[in-house]
Amino acid sequence: xxxxxxxxxxxxxxxxxxxxxxxxxxxxxxxxxxxxxxxxxxxxxxxxxxxxxxxxxxxxxxxxxxxxxxxxxxxxxxxxxxxxxxxxxxxxxxxxxxxxxxxxxxxxxxxxxxxxxxxxxxxxxxxxxxxxxxxxxxxxxxxxxxxxxxxxxxxxxxxxxxxxxxxxxxxxxxxxxxxxxxxxxxxxxxxxxxxxxxxxxxxxxxxxxxxxxxxxxxxxxxxxxxxxxxxxxxxxxxxxxxxxxxxxxxxxxxxxxxxxxxxxxxxxxxxxxxxxxxxxxxxxxxxxxxxxxxxxxxxxxx
Amino acid sequence: xxxxxxxxxxxxxxxxxxxxxxxxxxxxxxxxxxxxxxxxxxxxxxxxxxxxxxxxxxxxxxxxxxxxxxxxxxxxxxxxxxxxxxxxxxxxxxxxxxxxxxxxxxxxxxxxxxxxxxxxxxxxxxxxxxxxxxxxxxxxxxxxxxxxxxxxxxxxxxxxxxxxxxxxxxxxxxxxxxxxxxxxxxxxxxxxxxxxxxxxxxxxxxxxxxxxxxxxxxxxxxxxxxxxxxxxxxxxxxxxxxxxxxxxxxxxxxxxxxxxxxxxxxxxxxxxxxxxxxxxxxxxxxxxxxxxxxxxxxxxxxxxxxxxxxxxxxxxxxxxxxxxxxxxxxxxxxxxxxxxxxx
Numbered sequence: 001x002x003x004x005x006x007x008x009x010x011x012x013x014x015x016x017x018x019x020x021x022x023x024x025x026x027x028x029x030x031x032x033x034x035x036x037x038x039x040x041x042x043x044x045x046x047x048x049x050x051x052x053x054x055x056x057x058x059x060x061x062x063x064x065x066x067x068x069x070x071x072x073x074x075x076x077x078x079x080x081x082x083x084x085x086x087x088x089x090x091x092x093x094x095x096x097x098x099x100x101x102x103x104x105x106x107x108x109x110x111x112x113x114x115x116x117x118x119x120x121x122x123x124x125x126x127x128x129x130x131x132x133x134x135x136x137x138x139x140x141x142x143x144x145x146x147x148x149x150x151x152x153x154x155x156x157x158x159x160x161x162x163x164x165x166x167x168x169x170x171x172x173x174x175x176x177x178x179x180x181x182x183x184x185x186x187x188x189x190x191x192x193x194x195x196x197x198x199x200x201x202x203x204x205x206x207x208x209x210x211x212x213x214x215x216x217x218x219x220x221x222x223x224x225x226x227x228x229x230x231x232x233x234x235x236x237x238x239x240x241x242x243x244x245x246x247x248x249x250x251x252x253x254x255x256x257x258x259x260x261x262x263x264x265x266x267x268x269x270x271x272x273x274x275x276x277x278x279x280x281x282x283x284x285x286x287x288x289x290x291x292x293x294x295x296x297x298x299x300x301x302x
Numbered sequence: 303x304x305x306x307x308x309x310x311x312x313x314x315x316x317x318x319x320x321x322x323x324x325x326x327x328x329x330x331x332x333x334x335x336x337x338x339x340x341x342x343x344x345x346x347x348x349x350x351x352x353x354x355x356x357x358x359x360x361x362x363x364x365x366x367x368x369x370x371x372x373x374x375x376x377x378x379x380x381x382x383x384x385x386x387x388x389x390x391x392x393x394x395x396x397x398x399x400x401x402x403x404x405x406x407x408x409x410x411x412x413x414x415x416x417x418x419x420x421x422x423x424x425x426x427x428x429x430x431x432x433x434x435x436x437x438x439x440x441x442x443x444x445x446x447x448x449x450x451x452x453x454x455x456x457x458x459x460x461x462x463x464x465x466x467x468x469x470x471x472x473x474x475x476x477x478x479x480x481x482x483x484x485x486x487x488x489x490x491x492x493x494x495x496x497x498x499x500x501x502x503x504x505x506x507x508x509x510x511x512x513x514x515x516x517x518x519x520x521x522x523x524x525x526x527x528x529x530x531x532x533x534x535x536x537x538x539x540x541x542x543x544x545x546x547x548x549x550x551x552x553x554x555x556x557x558x559x560x561x562x563x564x565x566x567x568x569x570x571x572x573x574x575x576x577x578x579x580x581x582x583x584x585x586x587x588x589x590x591x592x593x594x595x596x597x598x599x600x601x602x603x604x605x606x607x608x609x610x611x612x613x614x615x616x617x618x619x620x621x622x623x624x625x626x627x628x629x630x631x632x633x634x635x636x637x638x639x640x641x642x643x644x645x
Contacts, residue, residue: 153361155629160418168421172396192360195393199418200622209629211361245636253361257633 005289006070008033008095010059010086011077012043014164014267015100019075019278020047021265026282028289032069035062059086063093071095072292072299073285077278079166080104080173091124094301096288099127100281102173110134110185111283112233113141119287124302126284129181130174131273132156132195132208134280135241135260137178139210140186142230143247143254146222148215152188154178155211157196159203162271171195188212206260206272207244214252223247223254237279239263240272303519306552311524313347313500314340314541316570317377318389320532321353322595323578326366330376336569337377340529341384343561345541347410349387350377353534353595354626355414356388356403357395362628363595371402378407385409389441391626392422397429404433413460414441414471416624417448420456424463431464439500440465443625446476446591450488457489467498467524472513473625475506475535475588479516490521500524503539505531506588508580510539511547518553529562530570535594536584542566586612590619599628603635608644 007029009016016034023031034047039056048054053069055061062071074090075098076083083103090097099106106125109118110133118126128134136154143149156178167174175193182191198204227247234241240261248255262268262275269275291297317333333350340348350373352358352366359365366373370388378386387410388403400411411430413423423440430438440460445453457468470485482501489499501517503510503526514525527544531537542562548555580588583601587594592615600618604611614635623630639645 151361155362155626157627157630165421168419169424171392171422172398172425175393175396194360194362194626196624196626197393197416197419197422198622198624198627199416200624204621207630207633209362209633211629213361245633248632248636255361255632257629257636 003293004028004030005072005292006030006032007073007075007285008035008062008066008071009075009077010035012036012041012047013077015274015278016075016077017043017046018266018274019077019281020050022278022282024050026286028286028293029073029282033062033066033071035059059089063089066090066095067093073098073288075281075285076101087125091302094299096299097125098281098284099125100277102130102170102177103127104177108181108185109284110137110181111237111280112138112230113185115284115287118284119291119297122297124299128277128281128284129185130178131158131277132174132193133178133181134276135206135208135258135273136210137181137186138230138234139227139256139258140182140188140212142226143212143214143223144187146219146226149188149212150215151190151192151213152182152186153192153194153211154182155194155196155209156273157198157204157207158273159206159270160197160199161203162206162273163197203268203270205270208258208260210256210258212254214254218249218252218254220249227256237283238272238276240269241276303515303551305515305518308518309523309554310518310548311346312541312545312555312557313349313387313524313526314345315349315526315528315538316532318349318351318353319534319538320528321366322534322598323532323537324573324575325598326353326364328367330368330372332573333373334376334380336565337384338380339561339565339569341381343565344557345384345562346556347385347387349389349412350374351388355391355395356399370399371406374403374406374408387412389414390426391415392426394626397426400426400430404436410437410439412439412441412469414443417442417445417453417456420459423460427460427463427465437467438465439467439469441469441471441502443471443473444593445470445485446472446474446481447622450485453485454488454492457493461493461497465497467500468493469500469502469524470517471502472504473593474591475504475509475594476591477513478509479512482513482516483520486517486520486522498523500526502526504533504588504594505536505539506580506584506594511544514539514544515547530566531578532570532574533578533594535587535597536580537578583611583615586615590616592619593623593625596628596631599631603632607635607639609635609638613638
């Protein structure tokens, strides 16, 4: 077995558990810690059964032994409110933090667009934007790498069952953070994000629409090719990332209609919105791990 | 039905829901002119926003002729007695928009969610509760899709977040009077007595007036409508007609009926791009339970891809789409066109 980089997952909820399932298959990441706050959390119990060390004392419960245990990468799947404190603590012990919360204290990372930049910059904290951002920003970037995009807008429709209490209590954070990601990572001059929650049963698979307005007349052939290439990139870590229709060209409007089905590791398949977050988080960690294993990068206490 | 002596507040929708049939192109000048006439006619409350609420300006819903800020600023400063409301759909608009609208001079914020998703309004209603004197309305859309008991639980959530008034909204114009009675009566019995109750109708099955009367009888005291019915689908409850019926039944609205009729006839109807009426597609909305603002999007996609707009609308109903899913319409039309070999 080749050498793996050890990782900790903070937050044993649905996201953290799905991430654990994926990480257990990784060739370069070895999950060794699951951190929670509820002693009888089923997520902690499951992690224990799978051989991980666990604590219900929060990050403080892992800190004393994390360096000894060789943890170099942490994932935060808790909430924006506690993320900053978590990040400080693990950074101080030389581990890179991959932020799956909407806290966004580190640079945004959308793997097929700018992961290489984040790794090259040796960022000790990277933020995974939002589920809608992971599903749509690659396509805004696919258009903007062909020609200038004056405005990028995305509509993410998720099933009611896949929208957790955190998202619901602070839905503005989704729209703001996603819009910002459309600009900073997607390359649109102005971004807008819309989220719709649909309670239909059986639950609908996540749908995403991307509308771009180009500055000049769109180069249809080049944009279509670029979009198809980008979809293939995302499919490497989310196989259920499917182009339903488009790109449709209407004047300077370019519209792309997507469906995102998850792998169904721990989360149900319709929750592609959650799956794409955990998959993107793991993909990011793997790239850091490869750099560490190749001797190009040694995370140091910051 | 005996409603004699009841006092209600009518709320005009021309300058918000009416933005849908106008493709959000009502000008600031038109808004100010109409709002001043409504003030003169004694209409107590009017809504002014993009059709899809604050922040609705988008490719998905349409870019308006002016910004929410421009519309609200211009209208609010001209009002003598009439108060102005703004609509906000969490997921589209944010608390930043809410604060902006308050600074423009609105007196009422209406926070709207799909009928099963009231908890996404917590952030906005809680924030609104901290603003002195702001009238806070929780607005549950597509209320025909769930049973009265389930709807009550969602209304209670909004009441708990600080709404002093909650609305049962028939966004699809699907409800019949008994549906309205069941929902409003249960809410009236179970919500706090001081919480006001409202009903927002669409006229797709020509039930706007009958449903609004049923709502008043069951305990609602705020009723939405729009003069000449300018609104999505077959329009809202035609307000001048409702006011006339209220006068006949002894319900007090405080509105000058003839002035309201004149605004409808002389200002609103001439402004319409198409006659807002129960045409085949609007009737389909009501029959199939589809969000009323999908109407023009379905007509446009039907024309572009050589399909029947009725077929598109029926399929949108079958898939249980909710308000805001306008992006689904072109996607669905492309699927249908492909299936029929037209692409």
